[in-house]
Amino acid sequence: MTSQPWLKLYPDSIPTHLEYEPKPVHAYLTEAAKNYPEKIAVHFMGKEFTFKEMYDSSLKMAKYLQDIGIQKGDRVAIMLPNMPASVIAYYGILYAGAVVVQTNPLYTERELEYQMKDSGAKAIISMDILFPRISKVFNNTDLEHIIISAIKDFLPFPKNLIYPYIQKKQYGLTVKVEHAGSNHLLTEILKTASPDPDIPPLDFEEDIAILQYTGGTTGFPKGVMLTHRNLISNASMCDAWLYKNKKGEESIMGILPFFHVYGMTTVMILSVMQGYKMILLPKFDVDTAIKTIHKQKPTIFPGAPTIYIGILNHPDLKKYDLTSVQSCISGSAPLPVEVQEEFEKVTGGKLVEGYGLTESSPVTHSNFIWDAKRIKGSIGVPWPDTESKIISMDNGEELPPGEVGEIIVKGPQVMKGYWHQPEETAAILKDGWLYTGDLGYMDEEGYFYVVDRKKDMIIAGGFNIYPREIEEVMYEHPAVQEVVAVGVPDAYRGETVKLFVVLKQNQKVTEEELDEFARKHMAAYKVPRIYEFREELPKTAVGKILRRKLVEEEREKQQQKHSS
Structure with a gap:
């Protein structure tokens, strides 16, 4: 059963085992600056920065952090969108020997305060428009310093002069921060700090590089402790999977936010490791994205289904050339089959579904991109050095091919544990195996399939219904752009299926027509009743649809109904 049948499927170009050099994440920026000093590392809205410039700036950041008291093992938060400052901050923190705490710029004061308290971060690197929010929680946390950057600081002339007016119009505020006391300006740091930090030695296996907070699907978010080994092993696996890419020659589209582990590993770390150019966008705007691809010609484009769906539904899609894109691994949510097929038609490249969790740095499985069978609707096979199996939810025994159970994984990319949460760690990590909480099965050949989250399963009239299965069917309807199926309380069946639908532009369809379509394509007990x-639809910053938020809305409606 644990013979790893998928290894027979690997094309000759993908090794089943990799050697990982025991060096920290930031060592790769040092190497890139040495090997490709004048090569463009970052393109940002018309301005470009070489590997040497990013390296020097990161060293200045590290030295400044040490000068203001940051020591090895201290936590330093980054609350930034994708911009050059987020790369400088990330590598600067690591060069200083500190631990990165990635923080979503969309966090409310309450969420930010919780994360700063939980991580014990001593400093935060953020941007001007977020300064008021940080200031409000500053005194309730261990924070001692706020380092502020601004989008305009990294824009070419005349965009740098125009942008503050756009920002004021968009956010309704102008923020001026003085470089004094506990407030610091990144522009001043890069002008005045010396690039000679005392870079402490690090334990590749044990030292934490990053605390990456999970979305908090169960209670409060937990800080996932990812070591240098976790991150380097996963980026190395990614490189092995993308074996047709040439070192120092590719460019990666950086829309996935770096405060999400998927963007951090498959865009930022991989690019630095391989000498690729990162084409960064501070947020996903379909117009800007499509024009940037047309102009900058990225070859690699990791994304999430909603990003690809947004591009495919752009009214002027035919005016733009997207054929530079050669390889895309889609993560963070299930990839509808017709989105995959349509995107491959438009670009001529390959788009495959992958799978992973924050707790695994994040990727564990993916379909093959080239030279081997891809199975649509499957998450593919485990990456090199990664084991996976399906176990019974009743007794934990390994299940034979075709039977649905919990997916568990093991490999060098699996986290050290949850920050200060030994009980939570013990519940999910057992003998090196990570219990994903996802339900799925493996076929005879070794391809894996996710049927749903254990928590998302709908039980209606005694039947187990997997929302993903319903969504796959409904995505095939020509008028449908996005759908989510959730379970809602039902007096007779216990639960019943409700479908939330977003239609494509200029498309109309009635409930009756959708119902008729659903009945043609699935068993009656799975057909949505509402x-x-x-x-x-509500989404995370990565574009993952927030099913949980819709479930909560439904629960609130039910409570109001009962109380009235």
């Missing part, structure tokens, strides 16, 4: 049309 439909709700929406202009948009």
Whole structure:
């Protein structure tokens, strides 16, 4: 059963085992600056920065952090969108021997305060428009310093002069921060700090590089402790999977935010490790994204299904050339089959579904991109050095091919544990195996399939219903752009299926027509009983649809109904 049948499927170009050099994440920036000093490392809205410039700036950041008291093992938060400052901050923190705490710029004061308290961060690197929010929670946390950057600082002339007016119009505020006391300006740091920090030695296996907070699907978010080995092993596996890419020659589209582990590993770390150019966008705007691809010609484009869906539904798609894109691994949510097929038609490149978790740095499985069978609807096979199996939810025994159970994984990319949460760690990490909480099965050949989250399964009239299965069917309807199926309370069946639907532009469809379509393509017990049309669905910053938020909305509606 644990013979790893998928290894027979590997094309000759992918090794089943990799050697990982025991050096920290930041050592790769040192190497890139040495090997490609004048090569463009970052393109940002028309301005470019070489590997040497990013390296020097990161060293200045590290030295400044040490000068203001940051020591080895201290936590330093980054609350930034994708911009040159986020790369400088990330590597600067690591050069200083500190631990990165990635923080979502969309966090409310309450969420930010919780994360700063939980991590014990001593400093935060953020941007001007977020300064008021940080200031409000500053005194309730261990924070001692705020380092502020601004988008305009990294824009070419005349965009740098125009941008503050755009920002004021967009956010309704102008923030001026003085470089004094506990407030620091990145522009001043890069002008005045010396690039000679005392870089402490690090334990590749044990030292934490980053605390990456999970979305908090169960209670409060937990800090996932990812070591240098975790991150380097996963980026190395990614490089092995993308074996047709040439070192020092590719460019990666950086839309996935770096405060999400998927963007951090497959864009930022991989690019630095391989000498690739990162084409960064501070947020996903479909117009800007499509024009940037047309102009900058990225060859690699990791993303999430909603990003690809947004691009495919752009009204002027035919005006733009997206054929530079050769390889894309989609993560963070299930990839509908017709989105995969359509995107490959438009670009001529390959788009495959991958799978992973924050707790695994994040990737564990993916379909093959080249030279081997890809199975649509499958998450593919485990990456090199990664084991996976399906176990029974009743007794934990390994299940034979075709039977649905919990997916568990093991490999060098699996986290050290949760920050200060030994009980939570023990519940999910057992004998080196990470219990994912996802339900799936493996076929005879070794391809894996996710049927759903253990927590998302709908039980209606005694039947187990997997939302993903319903969503796959409904995505095939020509009028549908996005769908989410959730379970809602039902007096007779216990639960019943409700479908939230976003239609494509200029498309119309009735509930009756959707119902008829659903009945043609799935068993009656799976057919949604309730439909709700929406202009948009709630999403995370990565574009993952927040099923949980829709479930909570439904629960609140039910409570109001009962209380009235």
